[in-house]
Amino acid sequence: MGSENQGFEEAHLFASREEMENLVLDEPLSNHTNNHQNNNSYSNYRSATSSLSDTTHHPLSPPILSTPAESDPLLSPPLYRNPGASDNNSYIEPPSYADVIFSPFDENAVNEINGLDSPSQSSESSLSLSRSPSSSSDYIKITVSNPKKEQDTTNSLVPGGNTYYTYLITTRTNIPEFGSSEFSVRRRFRDVVTLSDRLAEAYRGFFIPPRPDKNVVESQVMQKQEFVEQRRVALEKYLRRLAEHPVIRLSDELKVFLQVDGRLPLPTSTDVASRMLDGAVKLPKQLFGEGNAVVAPQEVVQPAKGGRDLLRLFKELRQSVANDWGGSKPPVVEEDKLFMEKKEWIHDLEQQLSNASQQAEALVKAQQDMGETMGELGLAFIKLTKFENEEAMFNSQRARATDMKCLATAAVKASRFYRELNAQTVKHLDTLHEYLGLMLAVHGAFSDRSSALLTVQTLLSELSTLHSRAEKLEAASSKIFGGDKSRIRKIDELKETIRATEDAKNVAIREYERIKENNKCELERLDKERRTDFLNMLKGFVVNQVGYAEKISNVWAKVAEETSGYAKDSS
Amino acid sequence: MEQQRSLSGSSQSPRSPSSQPYLSVSVTDPVKLGNGVQAYISYRVITKTNFPDYQGPEKIVIRRYSDFVWLRDRLFEKYKGIFIPPLPEKSAVEKFRFSAEFIEMRRQALDVFVNRIASHSELQQSDELRTFLQADEDTMERMRSQETGIFKKKPADLMQIFKDVQSRVSDVVLGKEKPVEESNPEYEKLKHYIFELENHLAEAQKHAYRLVKRHRELGQSLSDFGKAAKLLGACEGQDLGKAFSELGAKSETLSIRLQKEAHQLLMNFEEPLKDYVRAVQSIKATIGERANAFRQQCELAETMKLKEINLDKLMLTRSDRVGEAEHEYKELKAASEEATRRFETIVRLMNEEIVRFQEQKTQDMGLAFHEFAKGQARLANSIADAWRSLLPKLEACSAA
Numbered sequence: 001m002g003s004e005n006q007g008f009e010e011a012h013l014f015a016s017r018e019e020m021e022n023l024v025l026d027e028p029l030s031n032h033t034n035n036h037q038n039n040n041s042y043s044n045y046r047s048a049t050s051s052l053s054d055t056t057h058h059p060l061s062p063p064i065l066s067t068p069a070e071s072d073p074l075l076s077p078p079l080y081r082n083p084g085a086s087d088n089n090s091y092i093e094p095p096s097y098a099d100v101i102f103s104p105f106d107e108n109a110v111n112e113i114n115g116l117d118s119p120s121q122s123s124e125s126s127l128s129l130s131r132s133p134s135s136s137s138d139y140i141k142i143t144v145s146n147p148k149k150e151q152d153t154t155n156s157l158v159p160g161g162n163t164y165y166t167y168l169i170t171t172r173t174n175i176p177e178f179g180s181s182e183f184s185v186r187r188r189f190r191d192v193v194t195l196s197d198r199l200a201e202a203y204r205g206f207f208i209p210p211r212p213d214k215n216v217v218e219s220q221v222m223q224k225q226e227f228v229e230q231r232r233v234a235l236e237k238y239l240r241r242l243a244e245h246p247v248i249r250l251s252d253e254l255k256v257f258l259q260v261d262g263r264l265p266l267p268t269s270t271d272v273a274s275r276m277l278d279g280a281v282k283l284p285k286q287l288f289g290e291g292n293a294v295v296a297p298q299e300v301v302q303p304a305k306g307g308r309d310l311l312r313l314f315k316e317l318r319q320s321v322a323n324d325w326g327g328s329k330p331p332v333v334e335e336d337k338l339f340m341e342k343k344e345w346i347h348d349l350e351q352q353l354s355n356a357s358q359q360a361e362a363l364v365k366a367q368q369d370m371g372e373t374m375g376e377l378g379l380a381f382i383k384l385t386k387f388e389n390e391e392a393m394f395n396s397q398r399a400r401a402t403d404m405k406c407l408a409t410a411a412v413k414a415s416r417f418y419r420e421l422n423a424q425t426v427k428h429l430d431t432l433h434e435y436l437g438l439m440l441a442v443h444g445a446f447s448d449r450s451s452a453l454l455t456v457q458t459l460l461s462e463l464s465t466l467h468s469r470a471e472k473l474e475a476a477s478s479k480i481f482g483g484d485k486s487r488i489r490k491i492d493e494l495k496e497t498i499r500a501t502e503d504a505k506n507v508a509i510r511e512y513e514r515i516k517e518n519n520k521c522e523l524e525r526l527d528k529e530r531r532t533d534f535l536n537m538l539k540g541f542v543v544n545q546v547g548y549a550e551k552i553s554n555v556w557a558k559v560a561e562e563t564s565g566y567a568k569d570s571s
Numbered sequence: 572m573e574q575q576r577s578l579s580g581s582s583q584s585p586r587s588p589s590s591q592p593y594l595s596v597s598v599t600d601p602v603k604l605g606n607g608v609q610a611y612i613s614y615r616v617i618t619k620t621n622f623p624d625y626q627g628p629e630k631i632v633i634r635r636y637s638d639f640v641w642l643r644d645r646l647f648e649k650y651k652g653i654f655i656p657p658l659p660e661k662s663a664v665e666k667f668r669f670s671a672e673f674i675e676m677r678r679q680a681l682d683v684f685v686n687r688i689a690s691h692s693e694l695q696q697s698d699e700l701r702t703f704l705q706a707d708e709d710t711m712e713r714m715r716s717q718e719t720g721i722f723k724k725k726p727a728d729l730m731q732i733f734k735d736v737q738s739r740v741s742d743v744v745l746g747k748e749k750p751v752e753e754s755n756p757e758y759e760k761l762k763h764y765i766f767e768l769e770n771h772l773a774e775a776q777k778h779a780y781r782l783v784k785r786h787r788e789l790g791q792s793l794s795d796f797g798k799a800a801k802l803l804g805a806c807e808g809q810d811l812g813k814a815f816s817e818l819g820a821k822s823e824t825l826s827i828r829l830q831k832e833a834h835q836l837l838m839n840f841e842e843p844l845k846d847y848v849r850a851v852q853s854i855k856a857t858i859g860e861r862a863n864a865f866r867q868q869c870e871l872a873e874t875m876k877l878k879e880i881n882l883d884k885l886m887l888t889r890s891d892r893v894g895e896a897e898h899e900y901k902e903l904k905a906a907s908e909e910a911t912r913r914f915e916t917i918v919r920l921m922n923e924e925i926v927r928f929q930e931q932k933t934q935d936m937g938l939a940f941h942e943f944a945k946g947q948a949r950l951a952n953s954i955a956d957a958w959r960s961l962l963p964k965l966e967a968c969s970a971a
Contacts, residue, residue, distance in 0.1 A: 352803040356799040373785045380775040397933070538818055567945075
């Protein structure tokens with residue numbers, strides 16, 4: 001039980017709600033920095049106000065994530081019992097090979113996400129396997145279960161008013177930072193939204209898995225049970241994805257979410273409307289020089305959009321228009337050619353993934369249909385067999401009935417194999433869907449980068465405007481002998497503003513660089529993990545096809561054997 | 572396509588003791604003739620035989636579908652009691668009428684049809700068959716159009732069959748005379764069997780046809796998936812990209828394989844099942860004929876009895892109409908005896924036919940099942956081989 005963690009948890013447990021809100025509202029990041037100075041390097045990603053030196057520290061540097069060369073974790077033993085089987089004959093012996101491959105597969109599914117037959121299935125098994133090699137011992141296993149209807153006792157004018165569902169979230173882990181190996185909390189969907197928002201604020205530039213949709217329409221239209229189950233599955237998927245991310249899995253936000261009962265602290269603002277209102281209140285003060293006309297440095301680390309500072313929003317909007325339509329080049333541009341290429345390539349990849357994902361779905365459907373029809377054919381022949389046997393007046397009929405039974409049995413067996421094949425195919429090809437979903441996270445990370453860049457550009461423009469204003473004032477003032485008291489005062493104020501803006505600019509630049517670095521690391525991680533995952537997907541898919549094709553072939557070979565007499569007769 | 576049956580004639584002709592009599596027919600070479608709505612397919616029918624009445628050893632004639640229909644109809648009328656081999660259906664959809672697949676399926680079915688007639692001990696002796704196989708095209712056309720008068724009766728005949736065999740109730744309800752049915756329990760069993768069998772077979776055939784479609788659909792989706800994989804591979808590049816590309820290529824190869832198998836399945840499994848259904852429907856028609864013959868026999872027998880009673884009466888009264896009545900009676904008696912003979916022939920023939928039918932169908936189905944199983948096993952093996960060949964490359968990628 002790390003003392004730091006405990007203190008942090010207790011702080012949340014015992015702080016009054018108001019306190020927490022205040023903490024969150026006014027100093028979004030200081031709370032974190034207080035508690036994390038002693039923690040490992042991960043926290044450094046999240047706060048730009050932490051020491052400058054941290055930015056030189058590579059965010060994804062060792063302790064936890066070492067180079068992958070050591071082992072190939074996804075190739076867990078059972079799947080490759082015959083990996084070095086250089087002689088392909090091993091594949092031909094269906095019982096040993098096929099059974100070996102197909103029984104343990106479930107336990108090693110990277111993403112046992114599609115709870116295929118029953119909800120309970122998706123809640124079982126499936127370790128959240130991290131791809132990093134040290135993870136052969138690290139794991140976080142999250143299960144979402146047991147939806148319960150609860151009453152919203154506060155804020156209800158009508159007795160028995162607001163009801164909502166909570167879900168039991170159980171975590172099993174051996175990661176020491178959690179302080180416990182097994183724990184549960186009850187959470188509602190609103191908490192998940194909060195978690196997602198907090199992560200987005202804290203981990204700009206990272207590929208953060210997107211949270212499940214709110215599905216407001218569906219929640220009204222669908223059957224309650226169905227909807228709750230659908231949401232449960234989606235939540236589980238989401239949390240497991242978070243747990244797979246090497247950085248986010250160790251975040252405080254996730255830890256609190258998984259461990260600490262009670263309401264999560266509210267996000268910085270509850271909704272767009274109230275944000276806008278707050279901002280509108282501030283605006284006049286800003287314009288008339290009373291409020292804060294300069295962006296506070298700590299606010300610079302969040303994008304203007306979605307914040308309360310309307311003035312800042314306007315400024316950045318103006319800057320972005322100038323970028324797009326103005327004749328001159330903005331002060332800082334995205335110069336990293338490699339990044340631009342990578343961005344375009346990601347776009348292309350997304351398109352191909354979407355296409356492949358669609359065709360994979362169609363393939364699965366076709367396999368499904370094949371299995372179904374084969375089964376129906378088998379059943380029809382079983383009926384025929386029974387019929388011929390019951391009504392038989394001649395031996396030739398009985399012989400035919402026997403042949404039909406032989407065919408029918410094979411057809412039913414083959415049908416079952418097709419269905420099993422398909423169940424496995426779905427699991428494998430799901431990787432395509434997963435990565436397609438990840439593209440959303442990538443877009444988020446890239447947009448973090450561009451909004452940070454916009455902030456920098458805006459501040460730089462502002463600085464140059466301020467400087468030229470100061471110059472003009474000084475020039476005008478110098479012409480008056482003895483100085484111009486009011487002008488001098490103005491110049492001093494201006495200089496003050498310039499200083500503050502300089503600070504903000506520096507913070508903004510640091511933030512931008514930080515986000516760029518995060519982007520870079522995440523892209524590398526994406527490349528590495530994608531390669532591993534896709535190779536495993538391909539292998540799994542192919543092995544699966546081979547195994548079942550062999551099984552199906554055997555089934556029919558027997559029938560061909562038993563009916564071979566007819567072939568000789570006819571020709 | 573290997574199902575072409577050139578069966579030699581089974582009957583011994585007393586006139587040619589030296590060489591084995593044989594009659595072998597093949598329907599080949601479909602050619603589209605005519606234009607627009609009038610367009611049709613013509614076939615080359617090649618007869619190889621040493622039958623004495625035939626122009627041998629080989630004769631080739633050109634025939635079209637309606638000529639086959641003529642043959643079937645004539646045989647059905649003349650050889651009551653015999654299960655006349657069924658014809659493939661007249662085409663339903665206009666668009667499909669001239670597709671390569673349909674034309675080939677029909678050609679095969681027509682070939683089987685003629686060969687079955689040629690190998691049936693009685694039917695092979697028929698004039699109708701000889702005309703069909705030997706007459707020149709003009710004669711054939713004349714015969715075809717000549718018989719249309721009689722054909723007009725056909726719809727009515729079908730109606731009769733329906734009424735006789737299926738709706739006993741309506742007759743009673745409509746106040747007509749009590750329907751005359753055989754009270755033969757074994758025959759009842761056979762009738763019930765035939766009707767039930769048609770239902771079961773139709774269902775099996777439906778699923779067989781769907782299975783053909785599924786093969787085509789799976790083939791299509793493999794092709795699309797393959798293309799998508801290749802594109803993804805091009806995007807990914809390097810060894811992973813290559814792996815995707817090769818997967819895509821294999822997928823496309825298998826797609827072609829599946830389309831081929833779909834065709835095989837259609838020809839060697841679904842078509843024999845459809846043929847089975849048609850055969851059962853032909854038997855139903857014969858059942859109808861038997862019912863007609865039975866009714867005729869009963870009616871004539873009753874009428875004859877009435878006439879007999881009347882004649883006795885007239886004889887008692889020494890009426891001068893006795894002569895006339897006697898004559899009528901004799902005619903009726905002859906007709907009644909003829910009707911009885913016809914009916915009994917039908918019964919006898921049917922008994923023989925049913926045995927042959929069951930045996931033949933066991934053979935036909937056995938072969939169809941064999942081909943089906945062989946095809947599926949071959950397909951599965953191709954699939955396994957194709958995917959298996961990728962594994963070493965994928966292993967190499969991982970190891971790198």
